[in-house]
Amino acid sequence: MESRRQLKGRGKSPTHRIFEKPIARRERVFGAAHATAIQRSPLQIEVPLKCKWRRRVGDLPVEIPGAQPADADDGHHGIVVGEIGPFELDxxxxxxxxxxxxxxxxxxxxxxxxxxxxxxxxxxxxxxxxxxxxxxxxxxxxxxxxxxxxxxxxxxxxxxxxxxxxxxxxxxxxxxxxxxxxxxxxxxxxxxxxxxxxxxxxxxxxxxxxxxPSILQTVLPVQLPDTAGCFPQ
Missing domain, CATH: 2.30.29.140 (PH-domain like)
Incomplete structure (x- = not known):
């Protein structure tokens, strides 16, 4: 969704794009994709924006440590990855x-x-x-x-x-x-x-x-020998 707000005396209208990506069942991640200040002239000025990524657990948003939003190098789109583990046990x-x-x-x-x-x-x-x-x-x-x-x-x-x-x-x-x-x-x-x-x-x-066996079959599938052109002895 978009929201526009006029800046007094500057003639600029910053556009904030807020989006959400489904991560898993009943879990969503929220973040700010990018914000720019658009002048009436063709010039565009990038507005620095810091955002945090959160996973929704029930009704409670929990921040995902280490997750980074897509930046200008990615064209403001990409994939956000959050990991749990490995577990460290005493x-x-x-x-x-x-x-x-x-x-x-x-x-x-x-x-x-x-x-x-x-x-x-x-x-x-x-x-x-x-x-x-x-x-x-x-x-x-x-x-x-x-x-x-x-x-x-x-x-x-x-x-x-x-x-x-x-x-x-x-x-x-x-x-x-x-x-x-x-x-x-x-x-x-x-x-x-x-x-x-x-x-x-x-x-x-x-x-x-x-x-x-199922894991090995997925990682190392059995390769059947090529029998084309072979005749039984």
Whole structure:
């Protein structure tokens, strides 16, 4: 979209072009593409403009570090790339992740986040069981609060679910999306515990749908020998 504003006494009209690019499902990146001051004469003057790129996570825009907008050398168009990772794990967390993957699963204790309008005492202890086949969430044994989500929920790995969405600001909060209609808003016991839950689920999910043979077939496809002109012996 464009917006024009007259500059008093200069006869110039700067044009600001603001655009958005879709990055992924439910994610958008916003930025200012370019701004110029147009005189009534053919001369054009470039106006320096600093912009920031942000990804929309739900309703919250989160800045993408290191992303640069296209400049005049690119003709004011191009591709913006944002990356997450690789993850740097301390030795203790790495050992815990290796143990979980080697044993074929692990159990984690979390707390369900308070919903809007709910009393602070309404939080419920939950248990997450991550295995090679799927993720199971249920109320922790001995939890006295059973009014919300007391039934066990299980989700097998599929191309889209289950998935973990890390809170961009809080180091212990995350969302566990089990399917199209069921999402848990959870609080881990610590940042390390939250990261371990996310990494364990993502590793098992990747192994389920990105097997070593399929990766090798994509990277190094099998080349069938050229049999043209050859006759069986």
């Amino acid at each position: 030795p203790a967390t790495r050992r815990s992740l290796d143990n979980a993957l080697g044993l074929g699963g692990s159990r984690f204790t979390v707390m369900q986040s308070k919903l809007p309008g709910e009393a602070a005492t309404g939080r419920q202890d939950m248990g997450i069981h991550v295995s090679t086949e799927g993720v199971r969430v249920a109320a922790a044994q001995g939890s006295g609060y059973q009014n919300r989500d007391s039934k066990e929920i299980y989700a097998e790995y599929s191309p889209d679910y289950p998935k973990v969405i890390i809170h961009p600001l809080d180091t212990s909060k995350f969302q566990l999306v089990m399917n199209e209609v069921k999402t848990f808003h959870l609080i881990a016991l610590s940042r390390t515990s939250r990261d371990l839950i996310a990494l364990t689920i993502r590793c098992f999910h990747a192994k389920k749908f990105m097997s070593t």
